Amino acid sequence: MPLQGMLAGMNGDAYGFLLTHGGVARRRDLERCGVSGMSIARMVQLGMLIRPRVGWYCLPDVDRRVIEAVRVGGVLTCVSAAAVDGLWVLDEEKLHVCVRGNGSVFRSRTDATRYRAHDERGDVVLHWDDQAWSTSGGYALSRVAYLRHLVSCQSHRSVVSTLDSALHRGVLSDRDLGELRGSVPAVHRSIIDLVDGRAESGVESAARLGFLAAGLPFEVQVVVSEGLRVDFVIDGVIVVEVDGSEFHSGHEAFVADRKRDAFLNALGYRVLHFTYAMVLFDWETVLSTIIIVLRRERAVRAGLSPLPPFRR
Structure with missing residues (x-):
């Protein structure tokens, strides 16, 4: 843990929580780890934490797309999460965010003080998924969870290319692929059968x-x-x-x-x-x-x- 963070009031438990939750934490998570509200404010002031949304905090070296997803009001998923995970993706121009099924208030990806305007909605794709949100706790989705969104959202070429990449890099096992296949609608399963980890790009x-x-x-x-x-x-x-x-x-x-x-x-x-x-x-x-x-x-x-x- 950086010395500056320790001086500002960050302890090992809080830092460990952030590291194991994708660099993201709620205010209550930090307080449960013994970090006071005053210390949280001090760390934000010093740049040791970023507050993308009221009640949510991120480490400053977290990927920009993760921070933007939190700012919108969800968690990164689909091709956006795959790109951050180091997988090959065909198109990551839009930000893909998983949100709760009953979510209704979403912010701009660049400014948490503004609600999403109609002209911004083409930049963000929302994936409404209570199960994935609940399982993740609003932090980082599992690899199978964000790939499930990708399979249902992207073109066949994009899906196969990303899954090939995951298999080739060894971050997705045959067992994971089987779990993924079983979790997507039947109409999408045939494309998963085309995946081949021998492709190098x-x-x-x-x-x-x-x-x-x-x-x-x-x-x-x-x-x-x-x-x-x-x-x-x-x-x-x-x-x-x-x-x-x-x-x-x-x-x-x-x-x-x-x-x-x-x-x-x-x-x-x-x-x-x-x-x-x-x-x-x-x-x-x-x-x-x-x-x-x-x-x-x-x-x-x-x-x-x-x-x-x-x-x-």
Whole structure:
């Protein structure tokens, strides 16, 4: 615990409570831990605590989205909670907040002195869920609880990408996934069956779903030679590599990639690279390119000419 907090009146019990409840506490929680009202006010004055809403306090290093959810009058959930948890999310522009079913008074996410205006409501998505709220006590939702909201709220591509990320990182077990599947409406369970923790990024998950929808024969994370693994192999002949949003190639990386591609071509593969933006926002181009190349490769294997004769 920071020395400044101790001097202001924070004790180990109160600090421990905050740490085990996502950095959030009610005033009564702190008082039960032996922190006086005067000490709470002093810590707010010193910046050791933030008061996003009357009666609620947060540690100053808590993620901004957590604080905004408390300010609105709920607890972070859905893609917002997944992003704070370090999972891959497709779109976190809006703040997703779990609130009690009988809740009626909600504040602006940026100013607790103002009620939510109509022009602000597009920035916040409310998830009305008494069970999740009661179980969490108004603090942090469990991972399965916020993912349950995500499954019912987001697109199939977004859901699978986030769940793939959770499995790949090892923060969601097969047992957790089974619990999640059993807790969502039956209409959403089939999408959970598509989850595959082998995907190393959300954009790979999106590509995998696209290949499934197109009926393409493919394998994921294929070891094509000792120490050499590729994102996808289509029909045993086309290697598809997907570059993440963080991909930036310097000269050395560029040379290494060209050597890698040359080696794959020498093994008999056709290598195609697609960017993050192409997979997520121009899938039609990605898919049409793969299909054209695949038809040509199949024609070659069948002993047919894949291209029209050259004419001057």
